[in-house]
Amino acid sequence: MSDIQNESPKGRMPKSVPYIIGSEIAERFSFYGLRSIMVTYMAVAFFNPTLNPALTAEADAKANEMSHLFVTLAYFMPMVGAIMADWFFGKYRVILLVSILYTFGHLILSVSGDSYTIFSLGLIVIACCAGGIKSCVSANVGDQFDKSNEHLLSKAYGWFYMSINLGGTLAPLFIPLLKKYYGPEIAFGVPGILMALATILFWLGRKKYVRVPPAGIKKENFFSISIYALRKLFKRKPGQKVWEAVGEKYSATSIDGIKAVYRVLAVFAFTPIFWALWDQNLSEWVLQATRLDLTLTGDFSILPEQINFINPLFLVLLIPVFNSFLFPYLEKKGIKVSPLRKIGAGLVIIGLSFTIIAFIQEAIDAGGKPSVWWQILAYILLAASEILVSVTCLEYAYTHSPKSMKSTMSALYLLGISAGNLLVGLINGNIVDKGFFSQFTGAKYYWLFLGILAVSFILFLLVAKRLPEKRYVGNEETEN
DSSP: OOSSOOOSOTTSOOTTHHHHHHHHHHHHHHHHHHHHHHHHHHHHHTTOTTOOGGGHHHHHHHHHHHHHHHHHHHHHHHHHHHHIIIIIIOHHHHHHHHHHHHHHHHHHHHTOTTOHHHHHHHHHHHHHHHHHHHHHHHHHHHHTOOTTTGGGHHHHHHHHHHHHHHHHHHHHHHHHHHHHHHOHHHHHHHHHHHHHHHHHHHHHTTTTOOOOOOOOOOSSOHHHHHHHHHHHHHSOOTTOOHHHHHTTTSOHHHHHHHHHHHHHHHHHTTHHHHHHHHGGGGTHHHHHHTTSBOEEETTEEOOGGGGGGHHHHHHHHHHHHIIIIIHHHHHHTTOOOOHHHHHHHHHHHHHHHHHHHHHHHHHHHTTOOOBHHHHHHHHHHHHHHHIIIIIHHHHHHHHTSOGGGHHHHHHHHHHHHHHHHHHHHHHHHHHHTTOGGGGOOTHHHHHHHHHHHHHHHHHHHHHHTTOOOEEEETTEEEEO
16 A cells, blocks of 8 residues: 555545545534533542542642643644654554554543542543644545645535534533443543543545645754744854754745744744633633523523533534624724734633632622523623634644644644643642642632733734734735
């Protein structure tokens, strides 16, 4: 079997795509199914099994810390997975082998019982594997196309994006019910079954994939050139500029790519704060939901772990509204909808979302039991902010970096998610250790992050207006 093959007729959708899409639905269901119940489970099972009210705040902080460190690792690993796939083993081998390990990680969780050590081991395995394949799977979709059917690529990515959100929407609806009625062993076991199914589906398509062979270690990569530039900063000829010195060893094209990366990183420097707030909807907000009136209407109510299905649901609903109606309307009114303006608006909207959460928490701290509808409103705003920041940043990374650096930019963007979760994990760890941040409990916790966001937003405004625009689209470059 050759390294590069495709059985699909020319000009048609590759036969490999359904296997990739089906596998992605199952994998995302397993990942978000786990995340929907892990925080509430850890808070009680490991940190406060006697349900002592005096231990609630500390138990919540410990569970939040573990949750955010889990996500930190999961979004650090895409860089490692991309290097393993692109330089050494190829995407197919990395995805298949890591998926098998991923399934065993779920198995470890389901048999961990009351052992926090074994449970933590399972989480570490899953985080490494979920992150390890993240950068490979989306790139594998693009590998299946050539010039004859590249017009279908956007449709395939549309299906791929929908598969992610389908898994993310269905999992929080069903897995918490399994936990309630059948216990944590079944609830953690079912995502493992879905991950096994994802692995099998991916393997079944093995004869239909286009397999791009690994290219070996790239000498002119982002990290090696950056390190060399740092050395030349202190060791160069008198009067010589740093990039001129770097040009003695590396090509002008590679140097231009590195400069583009740093221009984009000036924007991405603000995304960790966004993700520090965003990712709390799968941890802190879920714990907050346990103290809400969860009645939706009449006698119908939901479980606290089910609440975060709202985000992916409204994400799918709002994307066409923004792209087909809101953005064109603003453009007609003479308001330019630039990427940087979208990101700025997204930071404001997530601030509004967190303000609602802070007021909800103030009511809880005062002994009240607010309606879950207030949190649903916060989730809707959260989805809108994600469209404006996350989707825009991915587009910005692609259009503002040359072809040689596009994969690097995607991986660096995911590192921003990792950094944001690391920040939240460290703050929660400090709360557990009775450190400086232990004073920020209850509503003060959310106001703390709103303060951090406000400072970050002001800095963003100062930096954004000074950033030069240099777009790389096709073979052309445009500057503004």
